[in-house]
Amino acid sequence: MITRRSLLASVPAVAGLGALAACTPPQSGSGDGDSETLTIYSNSVSDGRGEWLQEKAAEAGFTLQFVDLGGGDIQNRLLAEAANPIADVVFGLNNVYFEKLRAAEVLEAYSPSWSGEVDASLGDGEQFWPIVREPIMLITNDEVFPGGEGAPADWPELWTVPEFEGRYEVPTALGGATTQMVLSGILARFRDDAGEHGISADGWAQIGEFFAKGSPAVEGTDLFARMAEGEVDMGQMWLAGKFSREEEYGITTTAISPEIGVPYAVQHVAKVAGTKNAEAAEAFIDWFGGAELQAAWSNEFFTAPTNEVALQDADQDAVELTDSFTPQDIDWTFVAENLDGWIEKIELDVLG
Amino acid sequence: MIRRLPAWARSPMAVITLAVTAWFSLAFLVLPNLQLLAEVFLADGGLSTRAWGRLLGSERAMSSLRNSVLLALTLSVTVNVVGVFVVLATRYFALRGRRILWLGYATSLIYGGIVMVAGYDFVYGSSGILTRLLTTVLPFVPEDWFVGYPAVVFVMTFASTGNHLLFLNASMARIDQQTVESARQMGASQWTVLRRVVLPTLLPTIFAVTVLTFLGGLGALAVPEVLGGRDFQTIAPMMLTFANTPSSRDLAAALAIILALFTIAMLLILNRLERGGTYFSVAKVSTQLTPQKIGNPVANAVMHVIAYALLVVYVLPPALIVLFSFTDARSISTGTLRADSFTLENYATALLEPTARWPFVVSISYSAVAALVVILGLLFVVRLVTRFPRSRMSTIVEYVLHIPWVMPGTMMVLGLLLLFSTPQGVVGGRVLSGTVGILAVAYVVGKIPFTFRLLKAAFLGINRNVEEAASLLGASQLYTFRRVILPLVLPTAAAITALNFNSMLDDYDTAVFLAHPFYQPLGIFIRNATSGETNADASALVFVYSVILMVIATITLWLIYGGGAARILRLLSPRRARRRSGDALPLDPADQA
Numbered sequence: 001m002i003t004r005r006s007l008l009a010s011v012p013a014v015a016g017l018g019a020l021a022a023c024t025p026p027q028s029g030s031g032d033g034d035s036e037t038l039t040i041y042s043n044s045v046s047d048g049r050g051e052w053l054q055e056k057a058a059e060a061g062f063t064l065q066f067v068d069l070g071g072g073d074i075q076n077r078l079l080a081e082a083a084n085p086i087a088d089v090v091f092g093l094n095n096v097y098f099e100k101l102r103a104a105e106v107l108e109a110y111s112p113s114w115s116g117e118v119d120a121s122l123g124d125g126e127q128f129w130p131i132v133r134e135p136i137m138l139i140t141n142d143e144v145f146p147g148g149e150g151a152p153a154d155w156p157e158l159w160t161v162p163e164f165e166g167r168y169e170v171p172t173a174l175g176g177a178t179t180q181m182v183l184s185g186i187l188a189r190f191r192d193d194a195g196e197h198g199i200s201a202d203g204w205a206q207i208g209e210f211f212a213k214g215s216p217a218v219e220g221t222d223l224f225a226r227m228a229e230g231e232v233d234m235g236q237m238w239l240a241g242k243f244s245r246e247e248e249y250g251i252t253t254t255a256i257s258p259e260i261g262v263p264y265a266v267q268h269v270a271k272v273a274g275t276k277n278a279e280a281a282e283a284f285i286d287w288f289g290g291a292e293l294q295a296a297w298s299n300e301f302f303t304a305p306t307n308e309v310a311l312q313d314a315d316q317d318a319v320e321l322t323d324s325f326t327p328q329d330i331d332w333t334f335v336a337e338n339l340d341g342w343i344e345k346i347e348l349d350v351l352g
Numbered sequence: 353m354i355r356r357l358p359a360w361a362r363s364p365m366a367v368i369t370l371a372v373t374a375w376f377s378l379a380f381l382v383l384p385n386l387q388l389l390a391e392v393f394l395a396d397g398g399l400s401t402r403a404w405g406r407l408l409g410s411e412r413a414m415s416s417l418r419n420s421v422l423l424a425l426t427l428s429v430t431v432n433v434v435g436v437f438v439v440l441a442t443r444y445f446a447l448r449g450r451r452i453l454w455l456g457y458a459t460s461l462i463y464g465g466i467v468m469v470a471g472y473d474f475v476y477g478s479s480g481i482l483t484r485l486l487t488t489v490l491p492f493v494p495e496d497w498f499v500g501y502p503a504v505v506f507v508m509t510f511a512s513t514g515n516h517l518l519f520l521n522a523s524m525a526r527i528d529q530q531t532v533e534s535a536r537q538m539g540a541s542q543w544t545v546l547r548r549v550v551l552p553t554l555l556p557t558i559f560a561v562t563v564l565t566f567l568g569g570l571g572a573l574a575v576p577e578v579l580g581g582r583d584f585q586t587i588a589p590m591m592l593t594f595a596n597t598p599s600s601r602d603l604a605a606a607l608a609i610i611l612a613l614f615t616i617a618m619l620l621i622l623n624r625l626e627r628g629g630t631y632f633s634v635a636k637v638s639t640q641l642t643p644q645k646i647g648n649p650v651a652n653a654v655m656h657v658i659a660y661a662l663l664v665v666y667v668l669p670p671a672l673i674v675l676f677s678f679t680d681a682r683s684i685s686t687g688t689l690r691a692d693s694f695t696l697e698n699y700a701t702a703l704l705e706p707t708a709r710w711p712f713v714v715s716i717s718y719s720a721v722a723a724l725v726v727i728l729g730l731l732f733v734v735r736l737v738t739r740f741p742r743s744r745m746s747t748i749v750e751y752v753l754h755i756p757w758v759m760p761g762t763m764m765v766l767g768l769l770l771l772f773s774t775p776q777g778v779v780g781g782r783v784l785s786g787t788v789g790i791l792a793v794a795y796v797v798g799k800i801p802f803t804f805r806l807l808k809a810a811f812l813g814i815n816r817n818v819e820e821a822a823s824l825l826g827a828s829q830l831y832t833f834r835r836v837i838l839p840l841v842l843p844t845a846a847a848i849t850a851l852n853f854n855s856m857l858d859d860y861d862t863a864v865f866l867a868h869p870f871y872q873p874l875g876i877f878i879r880n881a882t883s884g885e886t887n888a889d890a891s892a893l894v895f896v897y898s899v900i901l902m903v904i905a906t907i908t909l910w911l912i913y914g915g916g917a918a919r920i921l922r923l924l925s926p927r928r929a930r931r932r933s934g935d936a937l938p939l940d941p942a943d944q945a
Binding site for chain 1 (some may be wrong): 407409410412413466469470574582589590594598600603682685766770774786870879880881891
């Protein structure tokens, strides 16, 4: 029997655990007032990037606290917190998310000290500023297509060439940033302002074929695991993800480089409107996007910085590989306005 | 004057309980949800009906909805059949090795979600143990035979029997040995005793766990996503996508309203059934039930075979999860083991990182506080509702407290965040977003329906004569509650607390929006380390964290449910132990209930 005694006995046990909680969190800084610590929302601090940045920032006199979430979650949280913002700075999201945040007036204009060193047109030139760019690619397994031979030359071949039917992975969850980039890259080719959600009827038919003839992704099983097993031969991936996974699964892949170009995910940084640490936030942005740190970040994490001064000291392989693709010409404001409608339509009417 | 007042208004305890319940419900259940519903449905100054047209026009939405309802109805039957069987096998009948059986069946309590699906995949998937066996013996069996509706029902049935194991066991403990014996002496067969004496006593709990099973089926996410294939997808993944897209939230809300209608229908039916019966044993002095020997040797053998076959079904998946947690991502995804597959690297990554401990502390604290608050509060509320079962007040309280079940988690959390980002009069003009407290509030809110439902079943199983007797002897309401009622519902309350605690440890959906930057719980930490969007493929880490969580869950169940806490205390204070050594707690978990 469970007796009152045994339940009462568990109270001190639980209280003991609670007492543990009374100790201070490892990153809260001095503790007297949070104003010294910058709260940063980012989807780009996993895989050790956050710890690395915290260390470097400490050397530069900043105490950082990250809220590390997926792109969509960060956007939703910032929108819901607009009346009482908790974040000081947000970085790592791509154009689509930042365009939506700007439209909701979540961000505040700030011109960083390095604004002259980047191509301001990658961002909005006012509120959010580019830091890193990364191509989103279609990759193929070298075992099936040695060096890319016989592989599709562009996305539409996947569903128009019969040999590829069922051999490429299509996403099932549409919330991921990479997935949304791929869909934008395909749909933006069929822009028709008179069409449904700005896309022509043909465009909708094409995206329907894309999903119908692909092999749906399996939740919890990586694309590379499925390629290693021979279940599929190709799928979507971003640059840094390709290299770490090749090592993990012992297979090599080739990224195809279509004539029309590939979508580039450009990561940005911005100050959150209503931050209580405006000065520190601005100083952090100046330091974080500056040439010195961006070059160091590139060498550590295999990225291509947008800061032109940082390029010479950056990881040359990463820069070269990133530059080997043509950027696809996509109107990101148009995408940001319509993407949610696209996702909704695909969920309801396109997926089978 | 006084006659016009309803009965409950004349009890000070009831009035205080009701006042607190009303304030809490208004502030944290009703207002946040109204805020969100207004936001999604009131577009451009009018009521938007766009969502309904979009959903009705979508073949995929309609078939997913049908599948979810079908799954919920199927599980309501299958889970009860298996659940009642495992309870009989471990508690009612004298089977050999009952303790081992109980421990094996109880594994379903300590894991779930995507990792559980992976565990079943190791057995039944295209490269699973059983599949390899099958395809060797019967070459015509396709490798991907384990897919679709039957596969989903199979996995979810075994995954959902944990509630039976805890709560039916608790009500089984109230069955009176003398009643069973006298029925036998009057010539009733073992089968008749089971059907006419034992099962009726279990009914309120069966009703309560049926509601849980039904809701679990409606909201099923991970299992159908992986095993459903193209033909058996359910509505939850779609709802999740819509809830996370600001412009599509009206669709998520509309779907929630549809699911709410099904849930309410189910509650109405079960409440009607529940009201019709008497569920306590009539014995004046009850004796504890002893396990029954099965007289018929054939029946006895059959019982043993089924019980041990089920044991294998239950134990294989979690055992394989533990085994594969020591291997690399490649072995996990292919389900194959080589000598060089084994590694301790994953555990090193998960445990040795300097920042890795803090999220555990945060999660354990939040879960403990929320689990205690919710059980303490609801003990009073359920007492109120069951004391005045026919008053309109009780009905209203009951339905209001079920709100968190029908709103999708994401939307409820967003409602809280939106409402409390500005000063609210209902909480004394404070802004709650960004505080440490708001996440605890959300956790408490999320656990209310589950706790309420099961506590209510436990209260219904109490013989009212006991209460009357206490009252006649002059005991006050509070005294009766404390000294008479409370000890009787304590086993159930303890089990609920343990389950609530465990289920909050790895929460992500709530924490993602409400966690304070300095106090981020484990769920966020795990998701960051293991999500598909990280550069390294971290599917092996998912397994490691699951095994760690399984260990914590087991310890919790042992502490609260298995009498572990009491034993530790006894060890710490030898004098008390000697004095009380006469009434040492039994060790057999099958006897704990």
